[in-house]
Amino acid sequence: MHKINAHRGKIQTVGCTDILGAEPIKRVLEVDQSPIGRTPRSCPATYVGFWTAIRELFASTPEAKLRGYNASRFSFNITGGRCTECLGQGVVRVEMAFLPDVVTLCEVCRGARFNSDTLVVKYNGKTIADVLSMSISEACVFFEPHPKIRYPLQLLCDVGMGYISLGQQSCTLSGGEAQRIKLVTELARSTPKPGIKQPATLYVLDEPTVGLHMADVSNLLKVIHRLVDNGHTVVTIEHNPDVIAEADWIIDLGPEGGDAGGQIVASGSPVELAKKMPKKSYTAKFLSEKFTSAG
Numbered sequence: 001m002h003k004i005n006a007h008r009g010k011i012q013t014v015g016c017t018d019i020l021g022a023e024p025i026k027r028v029l030e031v032d033q034s035p036i037g038r039t040p041r042s043c044p045a046t047y048v049g050f051w052t053a054i055r056e057l058f059a060s061t062p063e064a065k066l067r068g069y070n071a072s073r074f075s076f077n078i079t080g081g082r083c084t085e086c087l088g089q090g091v092v093r094v095e096m097a098f099l100p101d102v103v104t105l106c107e108v109c110r111g112a113r114f115n116s117d118t119l120v121v122k123y124n125g126k127t128i129a130d131v132l133s134m135s136i137s138e139a140c141v142f143f144e145p146h147p148k149i150r151y152p153l154q155l156l157c158d159v160g161m162g163y164i165s166l167g168q169q170s171c172t173l174s175g176g177e178a179q180r181i182k183l184v185t186e187l188a189r190s191t192p193k194p195g196i197k198q199p200a201t202l203y204v205l206d207e208p209t210v211g212l213h214m215a216d217v218s219n220l221l222k223v224i225h226r227l228v229d230n231g232h233t234v235v236t237i238e239h240n241p242d243v244i245a246e247a248d249w250i251i252d253l254g255p256e257g258g259d260a261g262g263q264i265v266a267s268g269s270p271v272e273l274a275k276k277m278p279k280k281s282y283t284a285k286f287l288s289e290k291f292t293s294a295g
């Protein structure tokens with residue numbers, strides 16, 4: 001994700017003389033498909049940022065208080081509560097000369113990542129290791145009474161990520177999954193909170209629906225609409241017709257793909273495009289058929 005300070009000082013434009021009407025936009029964020037966290041220490045729970053609230057919840061249990069455990073005891077990234085054999089990784093990497101590293105399950109914690117004393121503490125019958133191995137949709141139900149934890153989990157479910165486990169290493173996620181996690185992280189931050197004004201942001205998304213099922217595409221659209229409802233702007237590069245039909249404004253590039261494209265063949269709202277049917281625009285043709293069949 002790149003932060004571009006487009007409005008600090010004069011903007012340098014290439015291929016056009018000026019940009020008009022951009023003043024209300026305070027920042028630009030590109031939510032791309034590049035990997036999140038190359039280290040095995042990052043996982044969806046730590047990346048999106050609700051892991052701290054879960055650790056605090058464990059530290060607030062009577063058992064943790066009795067033992068004098070604070071929230072850092074429940075971190076697999078710092079010494080104290082984690083397994084000392086695998087340093088909280090759950091696996092041990094063995095370097096092999098001339099061969100790829102061999103990764104085996106840690107023999108001490110059996111993949112739990114924490115030491116046995118830490119695992120005595122339970123919240124609603126689950127240890128911190130049980131929570132890490134929960135799927136996001138399971139966790140959504142488990143943390144129902146805790147809005148600070150449940151809200152980002154719900155957003156992850158909304159973008160079709162319910163099947164991922166909380167502790168899955170970020171570096172094993174696909175480009176599309178990484179992009180959706182970034183989107184959720186942003187959305188969790190950009191939702192208006194009482195008394196705090198969020199800077200109006202321009203989000204640039206590159207094919208956010210890649211790898212998603214139909215049902216998840218419509219959920220992702222709801223998430224994008226929510227960003228717009230919160231006062232932000234979303235520009236998305238997209239081939240999925242259902243997403244294109246939901247846009248407020250379409251810029252259709254073509255007429256063909258690759259070297260045979262790159263020209264603006266049509267622009268306008270989906271309804272306008274469907275009505276006008278500019279000759280070279282496949283998108284307009286599709287929209288016209290879609291709106292006709294929908295009545």
Ligand SMILES: [Zn+2]
Pocket residue numbers: 083084085086087088089090091106107108109110111112113114
């Ligand atoms: Zn271990």
